[in-house]
Each structure stands twice: as C-alpha cells, then as structure tokens.
Amino acid sequence: MAGIAGTGRSIPLMGRESEPTIFEISAPGRKAATFRTTGLPEWGAEELVPETFLRDDPLEVAEVSERDLVGHVTRLTHRQYSVDLGAYPLGSCTMKYNPKLCDEAAGLAGFGMVHPSTPAEHAQGWLELLVDLEARLCAVTGMAAATLQPPAGAAGELTGLLLMRAWHDHMGSGEQGSRPRTKIVIPDSAHGTNPASVTLGGYETVTVPSDDRGCVDLAALRERLDTDVAGIMLTNPNTLGLFEEDITEIARMTHEVGGLLYYDGANLNAILGVTRPGDMGFDIVHMNLHKTFAVPHGGGGPGAGPVAVGQRLVDFLPGPRPVAADGGGYEWQTPPKSIGRVHSWHGNALALARAYSYILACGGDGLRRVAERAVLNANWLRHRLRGVYDVPFDRPNMHEFVASTSSLKKSSGLRAVDVAKRLLEEGFHAPTTYFPLIVEEALMIEPTETESLQTLEALASALEKIAQSPEGAQEAPRTTPVGRVDEARAARQLIPTFDAR
Amino acid sequence: MPDFTPHTDDEIAEMLAACGLSDIDELFDAVPEALRLAGGLDMPDVMSEPDVMVEMNRLAAANSGANLICFAGGGAYDHEVPAVVRRLGFRSEFVTAYTPYQPEVAQGVLQMLFEYQTLVARLAGLAVANASLYDGASALVEAANLAVAAQRRSVLWVSEGIHPTWREVLRTFAKGTGHEIVEVPLRNGVTDWLAAGDSEPAALMLAQPNHLGCLEDVGAAADLAHSKGGLCVVAADPVSAGLLRSPGDLGADVVVGEGQTFGTPMSFGGPYVGLFATTLEQVRRLPGRLVGETVDTEGRRAYVTTLRAREQDIRREKASSNVCTNQTLIAVAFAIQLSWLGTHGLREMALRCARGTRYAREALVAIDGVELLASAPTLREFALALPVAPATVIDRLAEEGFLAGVALPEARHHGPGLAVAVTERRTRAEIDAFAAAFEKAVA
Numbered sequence A: 001m002a003g004i005a006g007t008g009r010s011i012p013l014m015g016r017e018s019e020p021t022i023f024e025i026s027a028p029g030r031k032a033a034t035f036r037t038t039g040l041p042e043w044g045a046e047e048l049v050p051e052t053f054l055r056d057d058p059l060e061v062a063e064v065s066e067r068d069l070v071g072h073v074t075r076l077t078h079r080q081y082s083v084d085l086g087a088y089p090l091g092s093c094t095m096k097y098n099p100k101l102c103d104e105a106a107g108l109a110g111f112g113m114v115h116p117s118t119p120a121e122h123a124q125g126w127l128e129l130l131v132d133l134e135a136r137l138c139a140v141t142g143m144a145a146a147t148l149q150p151p152a153g154a155a156g157e158l159t160g161l162l163l164m165r166a167w168h169d170h171m172g173s174g175e176q177g178s179r180p181r182t183k184i185v186i187p188d189s190a191h192g193t194n195p196a197s198v199t200l201g202g203y204e205t206v207t208v209p210s211d212d213r214g215c216v217d218l219a220a221l222r223e224r225l226d227t228d229v230a231g232i233m234l235t236n237p238n239t240l241g242l243f244e245e246d247i248t249e250i251a252r253m254t255h256e257v258g259g260l261l262y263y264d265g266a267n268l269n270a271i272l273g274v275t276r277p278g279d280m281g282f283d284i285v286h287m288n289l290h291k292t293f294a295v296p297h298g299g300g301g302p303g304a305g306p307v308a309v310g311q312r313l314v315d316f317l318p319g320p321r322p323v324a325a326d327g328g329g330y331e332w333q334t335p336p337k338s339i340g341r342v343h344s345w346h347g348n349a350l351a352l353a354r355a356y357s358y359i360l361a362c363g364g365d366g367l368r369r370v371a372e373r374a375v376l377n378a379n380w381l382r383h384r385l386r387g388v389y390d391v392p393f394d395r396p397n398m399h400e401f402v403a404s405t406s407s408l409k410k411s412s413g414l415r416a417v418d419v420a421k422r423l424l425e426e427g428f429h430a431p432t433t434y435f436p437l438i439v440e441e442a443l444m445i446e447p448t449e450t451e452s453l454q455t456l457e458a459l460a461s462a463l464e465k466i467a468q469s470p471e472g473a474q475e476a477p478r479t480t481p482v483g484r485v486d487e488a489r490a491a492r493q494l495i496p497t498f499d500a501r
Numbered sequence B: 001m002p003d004f005t006p007h008t009d010d011e012i013a014e015m016l017a018a019c020g021l022s023d024i025d026e027l028f029d030a031v032p033e034a035l036r037l038a039g040g041l042d043m044p045d046v047m048s049e050p051d052v053m054v055e056m057n058r059l060a061a062a063n064s065g066a067n068l069i070c071f072a073g074g075g076a077y078d079h080e081v082p083a084v085v086r087r088l089g090f091r092s093e094f095v096t097a098y099t100p101y102q103p104e105v106a107q108g109v110l111q112m113l114f115e116y117q118t119l120v121a122r123l124a125g126l127a128v129a130n131a132s133l134y135d136g137a138s139a140l141v142e143a144a145n146l147a148v149a150a151q152r153r154s155v156l157w158v159s160e161g162i163h164p165t166w167r168e169v170l171r172t173f174a175k176g177t178g179h180e181i182v183e184v185p186l187r188n189g190v191t192d193w194l195a196a197g198d199s200e201p202a203a204l205m206l207a208q209p210n211h212l213g214c215l216e217d218v219g220a221a222a223d224l225a226h227s228k229g230g231l232c233v234v235a236a237d238p239v240s241a242g243l244l245r246s247p248g249d250l251g252a253d254v255v256v257g258e259g260q261t262f263g264t265p266m267s268f269g270g271p272y273v274g275l276f277a278t279t280l281e282q283v284r285r286l287p288g289r290l291v292g293e294t295v296d297t298e299g300r301r302a303y304v305t306t307l308r309a310r311e312q313d314i315r316r317e318k319a320s321s322n323v324c325t326n327q328t329l330i331a332v333a334f335a336i337q338l339s340w341l342g343t344h345g346l347r348e349m350a351l352r353c354a355r356g357t358r359y360a361r362e363a364l365v366a367i368d369g370v371e372l373l374a375s376a377p378t379l380r381e382f383a384l385a386l387p388v389a390p391a392t393v394i395d396r397l398a399e400e401g402f403l404a405g406v407a408l409p410e411a412r413h414h415g416p417g418l419a420v421a422v423t424e425r426r427t428r429a430e431i432d433a434f435a436a437a438f439e440k441a442v443a
Helices: A066-077 A100-106 A124-141 A153-171 A193-200 A218-224 A247-256 A311-316 A349-385 A406-412 A416-425 A453-468 A487-492 B009-018 B024-028 B049-061 B083-089 B107-124 B136-151 B164-177 B218-227 B280-285 B312-318 B328-365 B390-399 B428-441
Strands: A145-147 A183-187 A204-208 A229-235 A260-265 A284-287 A307-309 A321-324 A330-333 A401-404 A442-445 B155-159 B180-184 B201-208 B231-236 B254-258 B274-278 B291-295 B301-305 B381-385 B406-408 B417-421
Touching: A066 B083, A066 B107, A066 B328, A100 A349, A100 B049, A124 A145, A124 A284, A124 A307, A124 A321, A124 A330, A124 A349, A124 B049, A153 A193, A153 A229, A153 A260, A153 A284, A153 A307, A153 A311, A153 B164, A183 A193, A183 A218, A193 A204, A193 B164, A193 B312, A204 A218, A204 B312, A218 A247, A229 A247, A247 A260, A307 A311, A349 A401, A349 A442, A349 A453, A349 B009, A349 B024, A349 B049, A416 A442, A416 A453, A453 B009, A487 B291, B009 B024, B083 B328, B107 B254, B107 B274, B107 B291, B107 B301, B107 B328, B136 B155, B136 B164, B136 B201, B136 B231, B136 B254, B136 B274, B136 B280, B155 B164, B164 B180, B201 B218, B218 B231, B274 B280, B328 B381, B328 B417, B328 B428, B390 B406, B390 B417, B390 B428
Parallel strands: A183 A204, A183 A229, A229 A260, A260 A284, B155 B180, B155 B201, B201 B231, B231 B254
Antiparallel strands: A145 A307, A284 A307, A321 A330, A401 A442, B254 B274, B291 B301, B381 B417, B406 B417
C-alpha cells in the first residue's frame, strides 16, 4: 500500500482548555458594531414607538470587541471535529467531503442578495436553477416531478405523507372502499423520523419485522397489508446497508391493496446511476441533499429534503412551483390540487444551489462513480473488519454495513459506545452506534466514496487495535478537548442557558 | 477526470480483489437485473470547476433582483451581514461537522448553540430555547403542536396578523394533525380577538409586529389566552426586540420567530433559522434539539444535547415532533452577529430601522392616493393602500431599481395593500429616490 501520507486522521484537536462563554468575556461599554451613515433624522425611541410598547432597559446581549469575538469563536472551532479535518464514518449520515466549489457557487451575490418575494422576472436565474435541479433529481430517482420546498429529510417525509393523504382523499369512495385509510407500514429497521412523521401525518404506525437476511419479511408484510393501509415507507438500501431484493414484489403487494410506496432517500448515495426508486415502484421519494448531494451538514443543518413523485401525484405537490413558462423564461405555478406550502418561501434555496453545482460537476457518469466507490469502500471495510467485530448480516452490502461488539462485550466487556469513544482518541469520528435497533451493540459504518484506501486502512487498523486492546476503553476518550461527558447530569440538573447557571 | 473520489485504477482492482470480486458492476449483484439502469443517467457529462463556475455565474447574473434596493420584508429583511459573521460563520469546522452526537469532539458547535439558546431565550423573555428549527413557519407549526399536546385541546386561534405564508404552512400541516384553525381578523391593524367566537383554544397565536407592521397588545392577548385556558404563542421579530418589551415578560408561553435578520442574507428565502423559546414548564415538550451544560469525567465544563428522550430517534411514533436536521449553521451565524451587535448595537439597529421606517412612511403617505392601510403604531414595516394594484406598483418600481415591498392580499377588514420595510441599511438618499419613483409608479 502507498505511503503513510493522507490517512485522513485528524491531528489531535487543540482546545484542551475550556473556553468561557461570550457572556463571561463581556465587558460593559465595549462595542464592535458599526452602521451605515444614513443621513436620517436621529429621532429617539419614544418619538417612534408609543412608550407602552418600549422595554425599560436595553436587552442585555454581550459587550465585546470584534477581536474578542473572533478569538472566542476561533478557539471554539479548535474544539470541533469536522469532515474537513478527518474521516467521519457515521452510518446513515453520508458524511462525504463537501467540495469547496459548491461553497463558492452558492456564495455568489447574485444568489444571496435576492429577496424571496422578488418578481419572477427579476429572479430568472434562480427559477432556471430550481427547474433544472428538479429535472436532474427526477432523472436520478426516476420520478415525474418534485417539490424543492422541504428543508430537511423529516420535513420531506411529512410532506410525502400529506401527499399520500391527499391522494387517498381524492380517490375517496373508489373501488378500494370508502373508509379512510389509517395505517402506514414501516420496517423495524427504519429511522426514527419515519414513525414520528407518520404520527404527525395523522396515521398509525404498523411495524413489519425483518427476516433473518435483514430485509423486509414478505410473509409478515402480507399479513399487515389491507385496505386500511395508506402506504409503506422504506429505505432501500435499508439501514443495514442491504438492498431489498424483493422490492418489486413489495411494490406489487402494496399497490394491490391501493397503498402507496414512500422511499426514504437517506441511503440514495448507494444507488446513484445504478437503479432508481421510480423503477422499483415507489410513488413518493425524498432526497437528503445534505447527504447524497454534498451539501455540508453545518453541525446539524441546514439540509434540504426535496420530494419527488410519480405522474399521478404531480397535481398534489406543494406550491408555488417554479416551471418553464409557455412563452419562454420561468414562472411560479401552484398545482391544481396542491396540499399547500410546506415552507415560508421556496425551501433552503442556497442549499439547493450547492447541490445543483455538485450535480453539474459530477454529471451523470460522476454520480454513478459516487455510488460505485461508496459501495466499494464499504464492502472493502466489511471484509477488512470481518473476524475483528461481529458482522451480523455478513453478505455483500451497499454503501454501509453494520458491525457489532456483541461477542467482544461477552469476552472483554467492550461495548459499542466504548469503541466509539476510543475511536475519537485515535483521531477519527465514531460510527453511528446502537442503530438500527434490531442489532445489539451496533456500529453502523458508512465510509463514503470520498475516503481513500489509505484512510480506510488507518480506520480499520484503529478499530482492530481497539478490539484487541479493550482495556481502559471505558475511560476513553482521554485526548479530546473534554473527556466523557456526563449526559445524565445534563438531564437531571438542566442548564439550558447561561442565565440558568 | 475531475472527481471528488480519490481511487486510482490500481486501488480499485486491489479493493475488488479483497472483496473477492473482479468487476465493479459485481458490487451491485443484489440489484435485480430488471431494475438496473441501462445506459446510465440521462444527464450531461462531468464539468470542470471553472466550467461549473461559468454556468453558476451566468445564473447568478440572471437574477437582476439582486441589484434592487430592497424595501421588501414580510419575514425576510435586507440587514447588514458584517465581515466577521461571514468569515467566522463559514469556518469549515462548523460548516462540515455533523450533529453533535459525540460531544467530546463537538464542543465548538455545542457551545455556540448554548450561547445561541441563551440569546434567543433573552430575546423572548423566556427560560429556555431550543437549538433551532427550519424557519419561522416551521417554528409556528411546532408551537401549535406543543400547545395542542400541553392543553389537550385541538382548536387554535390564529391571528391574521401572522404572515399569510406562515399561516398557509400551518394549515398544510394541520391536515395531518387534525388541528382546527380559527383565523381571527385584524381590525384597524390589530387582532380583533372578539371575533374569534367561543371555542376553547389550545392557544392564541399572534405576531409582534404583525404582517401589516402594526404593534399588537401582547399582554392583553396573553391574559385572554390564559383566561380561556390556553397558551399564548407569539411570533416575534427579533430585531424589534431591541426596543420592544419581550413577549415572555408580557405573559407569552411560547415565542417563535424568523432569525434570518441576524447574520443571514435574504438568500431567496433560505436557509433561515426558526427561533423557538418557551417556559421551563413546557421543556419536555420542546421540539428539536436542546443543548445543556454539564461536566466531563474530570469535572470540566462541557456541553451536550440533553433531554434526548423527547426526540424522534428515541420516542419514534410517540414523539411530538419529527425534527432531526435543524439549522445549526444559521444559528451559529445568528449568535455571532448578535454578539457583534452587542447590547448597545441591538438597540441601535432596531432604532435605526424605526427611524428609516418613519421617514419612509411620511414620505410615501404624502403621495396623492397613497394611504396607510391601518392606523395602529408600527416599528419596522408599514402597510399602504394604493390607487394602483400592488403587484403593478412592484413591477413598475423594479424597473426603476427598487423592490417596493411585499404585496398584501385582501382581508376581511382591509383591501389589498403593500407592506414596506426599511432596515438600517437604507439611507435618506435612497428613501428620497424611492419616494420620487413611487409617486410616478402610482400615478
């Protein structure tokens, strides 16, 4: 294997000293802000607003110099791990490298300085971008049209469920019977957002178990499918990283009882250019642009969760939608049976622009390479770690796989959480732990396509070392900015703000 | 070939061999043949970085709206974003981190969120704020869900002073939850709660200032809400908070808002940040993430996401919110900008908005045929009745280099109108030029 350079391990994080809050740095009278010279009359507050509305004392924020502020925030960045620093094999989250090109593209003033109510005529670049992005997302998913409004995956899920509801309401007392449908079927391996969205969509969750191969148990599904079922939500590949090989049969069975199929796009990265949800029989698809299309995660957001649908659901999409106008150019249109807006404006537009620039850069062939190499990396890592950790479903996986410390826990007490914390000491972010719920002591590992073989080897070596020398793992991490954090105390003695200290 | 993957051909061969495979297509053997996409994606080929930038610059340049002098608001405002926010808020440690699931290596994001929560709670005048929601509208929806769960009632009295698009989002999601929404009209610019009828509301929901720019009597609304056995939810503008009494101090139980005003350009509507604050009594119904202070094994101060048992990944179908991804990066920018403004600067910013607003209002109502749509006091935005259709005026003024405002739909007690917003960025010269062009546009 080529040299030791480029292993993608982080340098140890600096910032071992804790940083006071901005409120503790504050010194009365210190200022940073400056304002434009406007030439306007300098009316006082009481000349502008009736006194009854005015606060008695200024709202206390902080009083710092710009230099203090820069030092404070910069020191905090030294206490933070990130993809730019090193590998982030967090299963289900697709923590791939975010190309800098996309930051630059979305940072153009011509995108950022446009008010969202600007007449379409003066925002033609934005509308063209959104229309073309929609077309490309439809090409990737094999669907007819999409809404770009949902700002995150969970928002996309709820949008999708409301589309299902609108569809079934529209079908009314059709041949499937007039009783409103009440249930949504979800596998036991599903993300927590699925059942939570189902509840907010006004439906009841029916769980279908996985079989011993880690896929939906068809016999159990058959028992659960009836005309009370509005639809089924599936992730494919599923959260074990396995492709649901019976998907066509699942689609047939669901459609047969009048239900719709919802595709949770969390794992779309695995199948780009290989196969498409539309071809599998899905009716509604959400995409996490912050996973598959390289929008950075921003420490927890913002993301974007567009929802694409098949032809029969297009008229129900949220509006207004950007469309090509008959006479050239682009305009807004609200579909005739729209479920209504799901966002204040047009969705997380700048995140959409980032994803668009990423798709442009990759092109069709590049997107296929993303899937190939993501799947190659995950399979290589599974082979490399087989025998070191349990791999409960040890067969060809897609973009991620689930390992377990189940045997190691029995032999040496090593739990998944200990592996996670030890890995932080080794300079890597931890995998997702204790998910999916159907695997005990789960370590869900998704290396993504942007990590090199050298990085994967370094990660595997670190995981091997942890398994072989488990002693002291309960005390880990010891080299990070803080040691293991007391989560129980945080909940018991709640301090949600500086003022609650 | 431009690519964001590092694999060499030799490495691919080596890795395939390690997996017992000879061809990369074999990785997808689990995908049934009938489902394979023959011929690849119907999409143009790869583009180099400079070629992508040429295309993105072309699209950006096609947005002539970026050059308009902005008098539009309606929940998105043209405030100054200082260099310090752009430089610090976009540090890659914040931009390329994930949700802080491993607190030992995420103290940077966690502490920024803790400071953000503190600032939002102070603006609201309440004890606790979450770590952000998607936008103002989504925060409003979550507030409705909280109130319904807390009060075990399904009726919401929603003031028509809340932005029409936010109310539309509330109606969309109510189709799933089954909330019953009673829209309460404005009269003379403020909510006429007497018109709400006699149902038992889970909450009274109103905006301060409302979408006509008018100031509502939050204290009276809170008293009424409580006398009806409901909560009081206020959608508050965080800039106005620099001058106005905090809704929490006036009795509000939940305060939500749109945080774009601090640190985020208008960005064609997103990503923004939904502010959400409430009382300690409701903390276990708080949607989204919450950061709390604690200690590490050595007793050092540390931060962690807490009360996690509320969240969707643990409660699943019993969760009262499905929020997972939030808007952390925008919340970080919010906290940095508000810290940069400081105690003095926050008040100064609100005051400057109010000065520009009064100056513009006086200049515009002096024009023949232009009148105030409502008489109630305003602060940073005001509504006009025009002799010409508002959309026409907006189009005409765009030709003159101005974004005149946001068109207001007709409502029960007022006709269509135009909401004009003035931020601290607008100068006297700009407002004078705007008023001169406005006069021609309505002639």
